[in-house]
Amino acid sequence: MAAKRSGAGSKQSRRKTPSPPAGPEPGNEPALSLERIVATAVELLDTDGLDGLKMRRLADRLGAGAMSLYWHVGNKEQVFDLALDSVLEYRGPAPIDTSKDWRGDVVHMLKDWRAGMLRHPWSAFLLPRRALGPNILARLELLSRTLSRAGVADADLNVAIWSLWNYVIGATTTRASFELSDEDRAAAQQRLASLSQHYPTIERSRLLLDNDWDGAFSKGLDFLLDGLVPKL
Amino acid sequence: MAAKRSGAGSKQSRRKTPSPPAGPEPGNEPALSLERIVATAVELLDTDGLDGLKMRRLADRLGAGAMSLYWHVGNKEQVFDLALDSVLEYRGPAPIDTSKDWRGDVVHMLKDWRAGMLRHPWSAFLLPRRALGPNILARLELLSRTLSRAGVADADLNVAIWSLWNYVIGATTTRASFELSDEDRAAAQQRLASLSQHYPTIERSRLLLDNDWDGAFSKGLDFLLDGLVPKL
């Protein structure tokens, strides 16, 4: 019974030459690998959504048989985990760790986080329900360090971090769920308009129809930071 | 071709007597109805989670054939929508609409909202990705009215509402996803502890191990409200 290799390493093969083994397709497909699987899964998720990712379809796109994937990953859940983490990498402007503008740094990282997830809307729904991967932990670590440097008391640090986390998660999933194809958009607006009508205050403020999402995110974030760090 | 009745009404049958039609079970099961279906679906979701709800199992619990459900609901998605909305009803302390303590009212409603969702953790994951139902809209309307009465400027109202929404959604889904059976808890703690170790600031603040969720929710909410309504 093959022990698979779903253990930990997830490294490439130890073959001398990673040259294509000249399969049925004469030198066409570039050989299966964890990296290719994850990258293709992300593509598929982007185009077809969370429900659009099927193991067979993923394998097709890779020019492989469905069961070949299972040599590289343990199961479908793991594909989700890997795809999610791959989308959350942060290449921030953090070479200088002694930046003066801590607030700017925080806002930059959080906006980048949100933007990345909105580029891959499925990730917004995935993040809150899967275990934390390395890339998101790295972001939390950065956030921790920055806030700590900014003078947030240790006793308030966790509350501050979770508050910002909550805000970003909530804002992103909500935005992502309002995202629709252009055809559906009209119908959805229609539905919301007719719903609003039974809720006068909502209707007056056009809560459900306003779509300056980016502006609302920024302003709310400012309010939250005001509350979290009132000293400055 | 039966037109079904998935149209709108979702009312009970127009039969004279809703007496059990004396099916195979001699007067045992109390007859199918939308209400029973939704209530049983909630039970099933509570015990078996989002993935545990299957049409066949739901029908079994109701003492009915699987396909009988489809007379009352259009499809499984609709079952989710109905179960979700049924869990979000708010019976607030709002007979007096001229309460002096607007901040207390807001906090009460939001805490009740969160508590309700945590009693049914699946609802936390469902809410952000389904269309808004009547009960959640009613909560938003109440929130709107209260904040407006509290003196939040119309221009800031939507930002304030969405900020609170984001905060509650984020806090609740996060908390719900950390919820685990007691057996898994030890393993998860272990995993988090060993993960933390590569992230020094996170480790120092015990971000992932601290579990005073309720306290963190309250404090963060206070900070947010401080930011949103600095006047008072």
Added chain:
DNA sequence: TGATGCACTCGTACAACGTACGATTAATTC
């Protein structure tokens, strides 16, 4: 040289799922 084992691929098969279809039965209305 041949034999052995490892890294990897994939065809087949199965159980579980949502639900289309149409037969069936019981109540209501003419």
Added chain:
DNA sequence: GAATTAATCGTACGTTGTACGAGTGCATCA
């Protein structure tokens, strides 16, 4: 009684994740 309607449900189909085990080519060692 005949026709209509409301409701139930057995059967069947297509789709999914994945268990199982056979197959293939390479590297190593005898």
